[in-house]
Amino acid sequence: MRGYLNGIKRYPNSREARQLKPQGTVKVWIELDRAGQVLGAGVHAGSGSLILDNEALRTVRNGRYPAFPADAFTGQSFHRFVVPIEYVVEGG
Numbered sequence: 001m002r003g004y005l006n007g008i009k010r011y012p013n014s015r016e017a018r019q020l021k022p023q024g025t026v027k028v029w030i031e032l033d034r035a036g037q038v039l040g041a042g043v044h045a046g047s048g049s050l051i052l053d054n055e056a057l058r059t060v061r062n063g064r065y066p067a068f069p070a071d072a073f074t075g076q077s078f079h080r081f082v083v084p085i086e087y088v089v090e091g092g
Helices: 003-006 015-020 050-062
Strands: 024-033 039-043 078-087
Touching: 003 050, 003 078, 015 050, 024 050, 039 050, 050 078
Parallel strands: none
Antiparallel strands: 024 039, 024 078
């Protein structure tokens, strides 16, 4: 999950992000049902930058997730993951 989300993330490209160049790690939570559908998502621990926190949530909500294997999370209809997403300024 961590590798996937960090692979699809994009650094925010707003004017404010280009000026402030925030960096940090956002810990997001995501709940997925057994079919891989997003039930909910939020910020578990913010980065100190609302720009990065919002971008991390966008990344999580737009992801595509596979169904759980039959033997994973036995007896659970959904599972909550907490994943860190790191943002650094390229060349910085």
